[in-house]
Amino acid sequence: MTRSYRGASGAERTRQRRARLIEAGYELLGTEGLAATTMTAVCGRARLTERYFYESFANLDALLVAVLDDAAGTLEERVRTALEKAPARPREKLRAALYAYVELTEQDPRIIRAMLVESLGNPALRARRHEHVHRFAGLVSAHARQHYGDALGDARATIGSLLLVGGLSEVTMSLAAGELDTSWPEIVAAIVDEFDALANG
Structure with missing residues (x-):
């Protein structure tokens, strides 16, 4: 029989603690950076002991990957x-x-630093990125293949999509760093025009 505490089962409490650790890791990674995202710092921010850290994660890299997965999942949704x-x-x-x-990215700028910037500084994060x-x-x-059909083709769709996603990451980082004198509406319009030209070229 599964025991419950204050209405929550042991499995639910474990899930809640894991979520707190991921949120703490995301906050640190997205605001203070990779160097500041240590196991001790994460546990302190989550108000959990290291015992509970190891309940959900084998090591710090496992937590960092979970943070990236969580952020990517939100974006994909x-x-x-x-x-x-x-x-x-x-x-x-x-x-x-x-x-x-x-x-x-405007609602939660942490996602830019966590997914695009800090992820480059750790091998496990870089691979997951x-x-x-x-x-x-x-x-x-x-x-693209669904809506453009045979005009695009598999190879062109794959290449164009990789260019779009990879290029969008670089544009986002440059814009966030103040290196681009432009705006998102202009960027979106340019990307749509370029991808449309690729599909119909």
């Missing part, structure tokens, strides 16, 4: 929802997906 609601026209689908990304880039590119590619 936003993008998929935007794609589902957008009009069934290729340019509108892409525009909606891009603005879903923009909206999230690579996986997420390819997964998001796969999502873009699948929708």
Whole structure:
């Protein structure tokens, strides 16, 4: 029989502690950076002991990867929802997906530092970032092939989607760093035009 404490089962309390550790790791990684995201700092921010850290994670890298997965999952959910609601026209689908990304990064700038900047400084995070880039590119590619059809082709869809996702990451970091004298509406318009030209070229 599973015991409960204050209405929560042991499994639920474990899930809650894990979520607190991930949120603490995300806050540290997204605001103070990789060097400040230590196990001690994470436990302190989550108000949990190291015993509970090891209850959910084998080591710090495992937590960092979970943080990245959680952030990427939030982004993917936003993008998929935007794609589902957008009009069934290729340019509108892409525009909606891009603005879903923009909206999230503006609402929670931590995601830029955690996913795009700090993830480059740790081998485990860098590998996971690579996986997420390819997964998001796969999502873009699948929708592109669906809406552009044979005009795009598999190889061109894959290449174009990787260029879009990878390039968007670089543009985001440059814009956040104040290196670009432009705005998101201009960026989104340029990306939509470029991808449309690739699909119809």
